[in-house]
Amino acid sequence: xxxxxxxxxxxxxxxxxxxxxxxxxxRPNFMTVAFISRVCLDPPLVxxxxxxxxxxxxxxxxxxxxxxxxxxxxxxxxxxxxGMVSGNNTDKxxxxxxxxxxxxxxxxxxxxxxxxxxxxxxTHDFRSHTCFIGEITAAHIDESCLAGGxxxxxxxxxxxxxxxxxxxxALGENVGSAWSAGKELLKGK
Amino acid sequence: xxxxxxxxxxxxxxxxxxxxxxxxxxRPNFMTVAFISRVCLDPPLVxxxxxxxxxxxxxxxxxxxxxxxxxxxxxxxxxxxxGMVSGNNTDKxxxxxxxxxxxxxxxxxxxxxxxxxxxxxxTHDFRSHTCFIGEITAAHIDESCLAGGxxxxxxxxxxxxxxxxxxxxALGENVGSAWSAGKELLKGK
Numbered sequence: 001x002x003x004x005x006x007x008x009x010x011x012x013x014x015x016x017x018x019x020x021x022x023x024x025x026x027r028p029n030f031m032t033v034a035f036i037s038r039v040c041l042d043p044p045l046v047x048x049x050x051x052x053x054x055x056x057x058x059x060x061x062x063x064x065x066x067x068x069x070x071x072x073x074x075x076x077x078x079x080x081x082x083g084m085v086s087g088n089n090t091d092k093x094x095x096x097x098x099x100x101x102x103x104x105x106x107x108x109x110x111x112x113x114x115x116x117x118x119x120x121x122x123t124h125d126f127r128s129h130t131c132f133i134g135e136i137t138a139a140h141i142d143e144s145c146l147a148g149g150x151x152x153x154x155x156x157x158x159x160x161x162x163x164x165x166x167x168x169x170a171l172g173e174n175v176g177s178a179w180s181a182g183k184e185l186l187k188g189k
Numbered sequence: 190x191x192x193x194x195x196x197x198x199x200x201x202x203x204x205x206x207x208x209x210x211x212x213x214x215x216r217p218n219f220m221t222v223a224f225i226s227r228v229c230l231d232p233p234l235v236x237x238x239x240x241x242x243x244x245x246x247x248x249x250x251x252x253x254x255x256x257x258x259x260x261x262x263x264x265x266x267x268x269x270x271x272g273m274v275s276g277n278n279t280d281k282x283x284x285x286x287x288x289x290x291x292x293x294x295x296x297x298x299x300x301x302x303x304x305x306x307x308x309x310x311x312t313h314d315f316r317s318h319t320c321f322i323g324e325i326t327a328a329h330i331d332e333s334c335l336a337g338g339x340x341x342x343x344x345x346x347x348x349x350x351x352x353x354x355x356x357x358x359a360l361g362e363n364v365g366s367a368w369s370a371g372k373e374l375l376k377g378k
Binding site for chain 2: 005014085099138152178186
């Protein structure tokens with residue numbers, strides 16, 4: 001298959017859409033972020049890339065805590081809105097009913113099926129974004145999104161994003177099992 | 190909706206499956222990695238969490254370069270296999286036809302629809318994983334996966350992973366547009 005170059009600003013395909021919770025001007029604030037992943041299994045660390053001009057960056061720097069909330073596809077409108085307006089000049093505290101875990105500075109969204117609470121352990125500044133490494137201190141899921149005691153991705157129904165086409169997607173069909181699908185090749189060795 | 194705690198080892202839902210390319214013992218090697226995201230827009234930075242016992246970590250430390258290859262759903266078997274065996278004791282160089290961009294130490298997979306080449310700019314060690322921050326130096330896509338000059342996610346057909354259910358997923362349907370779906374809420378302000 002013929003390959004063509006597409007420049008250096010390529011994004012991960014696809015990216016999970018999350019709402020990063022913090023406390024801005026004394027109120028819960030949520031910013032849409034797709035630059036996020038786990039970076040370490042033990043301890044359980046999350047990396048999140050936050051625009052340096054955002055109210056969220058200032059709040060996370062100050063409080064050393066944040067939450068990661070996974071909006072479902074049904075919350076696309078609200079999730080998109082939280083990426084269009086800044087907590088610097090817009091109060092987003094009335095958008096969602098919030099709850100708190102161990103920290104008073106990491107508000108979580110009741111309506112999001114999966115919510116994670118993090119304490120900052122490292123901060124790395126780059127030109128346009130700050131990378132916060134957070135340790136997961138707690139996670140909460142809607143009881144209705146469990147199957148056999150485990151999170152069921154189809155019930156969570158997470159929202160995904162691709163760029164630069166700027167489209168939102170749902171999770172598709174289950175196509176196989178990990179640490180299993182490749183066993184056939186293992187036997188060939 | 191009632192929330193229940195699910196411990197601290199919660200993963201991002203879902204995670205993109207990638208094959209990290211490096212040169213191990215003089216040969217192309219590929220490791221399956223789902224702890225990956227962009228962390229900065231400018232410069233274009235990628236963070237990747239790599240198990241410290243892997244051959245890939247040693248190779249990336251030594252060469253300060255790696256590639257990120259996105260396997261399609263059709264490559265599930267090979268992608269899963271690359272996560273089950275280590276380059277420390279298995280030669281994975283014959284699995285894929287490779288090509289090179291600017292660097293001789295970041296082999297890319299011809300069969301993967303989307304391939305990114307990175308140079309390491311920062312390295313952060315944690316207990317079980319090392320977080321490499323790489324700057325994208327080039328990206329290559331199958332010409333057949335472009336639509337209107339842009340990567341078409343449905344044509345790329347990326348492989349996704351969820352844990353701890355350890356299931357692979359395809360990308361689902363397009364449900365809306367970013368920087369657009371939330372405009373309705375914007376008008377209400």
